[in-house]
Amino acid sequence: MAIETATIQEKIAQEFGSNVLDFQTQQGIFSFEASSEKIHDVIHFLKEDADLNFHFLTDLCGIHYPDNDDNHQFAVVYHMHNWVENTRIKIKTYLNGANPELKTASNLFLSANWMERETFDFYGINFIGHPQLKRILNMDEMVSFPMRKEFPMEDSGRTDKDDRFFGRTAMNSQHSI
Amino acid sequence: MSTRTKLVPPPEGVSGEGFFATKLNDVVGLARANSLWPLPFATSCCGIEFMATMASHYDLARFGSERVSFSPRQADMLMVMGTISKKMAPILRQVYEQMSEPRWVISVGACACSGGIFDTYSVLQGIDKVIPVDVYVPGCPPRPEQIVDGVMQLQELVRNESVRRRNSPEYKELLASYNL
Numbered sequence: 155m156a157i158e159t160a161t162i163q164e165k166i167a168q169e170f171g172s173n174v175l176d177f178q179t180q181q182g183i184f185s186f187e188a189s190s191e192k193i194h195d196v197i198h199f200l201k202e203d204a205d206l207n208f209h210f211l212t213d214l215c216g217i218h219y220p221d222n223d224d225n226h227q228f229a230v231v232y233h234m235h236n237w238v239e240n241t242r243i244k245i246k247t248y249l250n251g252a253n254p255e256l257k258t259a260s261n262l263f264l265s266a267n268w269m270e271r272e273t274f275d276f277y278g279i280n281f282i283g284h285p286q287l288k289r290i291l292n293m294d295e296m297v298s299f300p301m302r303k304e305f306p307m308e309d310s311g312r313t314d315k316d317d318r319f320f321g322r323t324a325m326n327s328q329h330s331i
Numbered sequence: 332m333s334t335r336t337k338l339v340p341p342p343e344g345v346s347g348e349g350f351f352a353t354k355l356n357d358v359v360g361l362a363r364a365n366s367l368w369p370l371p372f373a374t375s376c377c378g379i380e381f382m383a384t385m386a387s388h389y390d391l392a393r394f395g396s397e398r399v400s401f402s403p404r405q406a407d408m409l410m411v412m413g414t415i416s417k418k419m420a421p422i423l424r425q426v427y428e429q430m431s432e433p434r435w436v437i438s439v440g441a442c443a444c445s446g447g448i449f450d451t452y453s454v455l456q457g458i459d460k461v462i463p464v465d466v467y468v469p470g471c472p473p474r475p476e477q478i479v480d481g482v483m484q485l486q487e488l489v490r491n492e493s494v495r496r497r498n499s500p501e502y503k504e505l506l507a508s509y510n511l
Contacts (some may be wrong), residue, residue: 307452
């Protein structure tokens, strides 16, 4: 049933050339990397192409890679699904650490609206053209992007824990959010 | 006629033929302590324990809390059960503000008392960061017996509370310290 990965790769490579790379199958899901300038077009192509027909956006999320170089600090991952052929695909795009931004996918998939807000909320990734890019899960007053590795997980207002016994570091307790 | 119904013992006082004299404080305290209407603010597993507490086996109604008030305006006792996230904190405050005096707060479970295991950026590290708390019930989650014990502790507080306490400068200072 499933679409041949070779067919998908051929179509995408033909359409986008050097903007798509690193084709591989991970955990049984065909995956590739797309440049952040072209990611919107890639998603659009995957959705609208009659043969590929990846009409469902399963997931959209961010990742922070603090050890990567500046142009690969953040990644946004798209999982798409073709229900007819039962084929899944994963697209990853890397973003600059100082200025993480890319075009919104919410004009292609309405479901991307909240998922992009969540990604903005936790990673501070700016989705250009998003209709309402504001925090969704955390409180509005929060100033940090908590899933970025430079921010501590622990709450600095905690008073009943002795830092020595609970793996808290001095840096964490000094940091206030 | 023998009955198994237990009545609350009367407060200390002087009784004679056709009269009973006691302190207003004691009578008001007695009435308040035995008709605490709870307002459950249940967000997670402690709320499940509270359901068991309210149900027939543990039966919080025995302590005068039969009527669970789901409107803050008619409630005396706010029972906060479960993790309160920082996003939830203003809502909890609003609920507390809507309650009329006299009002009491029981913090049930580790999360409500101190943040519990959730030592994290999104969770309020104890509800006493935003509202004053009268009784803390520890446990993760506490057993219904512990919740009942918390209510009984609160009854003891209520019974001995002066009717003037809510007008006292100390109490106003307490509220002011929470910006209420």
